[in-house]
Amino acid sequence: MSDIEQAPPGVDITVPSPARMYDYILGGTDNYEVDRTAVEAVRAKMPELEDAAWANRGFLQRSVRWLAEQGVRQFIDIGAGLPTMNNTHDAAQAVAPDARILYADNDPLVAVHANELLAGSSGTAFITADFRDPDGLLGHEETLAMIDFSEPVALLAVALTHFVPDDDDPWGLIRQYMERLVPGSYLALTSITSDRQVDESVGNLKRVYSRSSAGAFPRTRSEVERFFTGLEIVPPYEGAEAALTYVGMWGAEDPEAADSDGSRWGYCAVARKTG
Ligand SMILES: C[S@@+](CC[C@H](N)C(=O)[O-])C[C@H]1O[C@@H](n2cnc3c(N)ncnc32)[C@H](O)[C@@H]1O
Structure with missing residues (x-):
């Protein structure tokens, strides 16, 4: 069967999608020729692409495991994106079976996949929603049914x-x-960075994604830090100062070993809302 015959209604397979590209990078099968071609074009100048995604x-x-261990029960x-395995509910519910997870994404294929993946799993819901519409996302009836906003939430x-x-x-x-979440809530965020990367690799990545349905905007350390303004960043691993780190190092048993070339493409932090 061709890609066109396989594509669910509403899914545009003539333009690469970041969700489907990510799925392909991680070895999934929810992607199309246009996504695979785009990923290979990124990988041509960024051989550590797969390492970065993992x-x-x-x-x-x-x-998510750490947040559940702190007592957070709502995510x-x-x-x-919803890759096929090791999703947020798997990590959270392994620690706290009563954890509830509201998933949101604006990609139509993620919606199709989510409905199959989450069928029969308890404490989870998926909504098609856009991050840029906080009122629509937080006010969605599934959100209100799943999340108790008088209790802490991990965003x-x-x-x-x-x-x-x-x-x-x-x-x-x-x-x-x-602002909508009570004190004791958390923000966990990662972002691609261009810091210390070769201009040619960054330029190529931006060029390829600019032809996708979203575009990609790598950010500097201080730009990523701005996301945590007013929040209390937690130390990313034992002995570390409370600050941003590279994605592979956060919570790593051996942060030095986790400090790979791929990991250095992404900054991350987890931060607590205190007041
Ligand atoms: C690279 S994947 C990340 C998946 C997962 N969060 C992870 O890190 O493993 C990025 C996801 O963000 C989604 N996305 C991009 N822009 C969005 C927006 N404005 N609103 C909602 N989802 C968006 C894409 O569809 C895609 O599924």
Whole structure:
């Protein structure tokens, strides 16, 4: 069967999609020729692409487990992507079976996949929603049914904000979400960075993604730090200062060994809302 015959209604397979590209990088099958071609064009100037994606994915799993261990029982995972395994509910519910996870993404294929993946799993829901519409996302009936806003929530924005241009003010958007959450809530966020990367690799990545449905906007350390303004960053691993780190190192047993070339493409932190 050709790609066109396989594509669910509403899924445009003539333009690469970041969700489907990420799926392909991680070895999934929810992607099309146009996505695979785009990924290979990125990889041509960024051989550590797969390592970078797995390092980011590892952060998601370690940070969610840690948040559940701190007692967080509610998660809002925006830009969930939903690869086939080791998703937020797997990590959270392994620690706390009663943890509830609201997944949101704006990609139509993620919606199709989410409905299959989450069928029969308890404490999870998926909504098609755009990060840039906090009122629509937080006011969605599934959100209100799943999340108790009088209790702490972990907001996950993992590999999400770098698909949002400065003009859409991703910093202001994160602030709006965090304002709705009670003290004791957390923000876990990662972002691609161009710091210390070769211009040719960064330029190529931006060029390829500019032809996708989103575009990619790598950010500097201080730009990523701005997402955590007013929040209390937690130390990323034992003995570390409370600051941003590279994605592979967060929560790593051996941070030095986790400090790989791929990991250095992404900054991350987990931060607590104190007041
Ligand atoms: C690279 S994937 C990250 C998946 C997962 N969070 C992780 O880090 O493993 C980025 C996801 O963000 C989604 N996304 C991009 N822009 C978005 C937006 N404005 N609103 C909601 N989702 C968005 C994409 O569809 C994609 O599924």
